[in-house]
Amino acid sequence: MSNLYKPRIYTKDIFTIDYNYLKKHQIKYLLFDIDNTIAEVFKKEPSIKTINLFNKLKKEGFTIIIISNALKKRASRFANSLNVKYYYLSSKPLKKTYLKIIKENNLKIEEIAMIGDQIYTDILGANKLNILSIYVDRLSSKESIITKINRLREQRLFKKTSIIKRGEYYYE
């Protein structure tokens, strides 16, 4: 059961992901969470460093799509700055937005990776569909109430199952 919660890859942040490894494993589409994955929750725009990374990834042939549980205003702002497609109010970990993205963009499961900072939304949603799940450390401890509750569940899960040890990064 705990497998559904286990990320297939765990890295420090979006800058330390080995994108060549993903390419070698036929990944073409990168789904990114926003909050605490590409930017702290109090930031309204992506950093220059993130914009540069996304430009580099696009040049290398990846298609980037934002999948966020945030409101349209926030998701669209980031997507416009990064010049990528976006899906807002995504209801992760429900499968529905993942399925919508797959259908609308004509994607193959084995070509997708999902990158996010939360087990109970990003990772669980991806694992349900067998999408390659990549877990990153959150950028900041400043979080919404709902996320704080999910964090407590995460901590309990890590303690109980030891599927993740903080800071012990791995590839599947």
Ligand SMILES: [Mg+2]
């Ligand atoms: Mg997040």
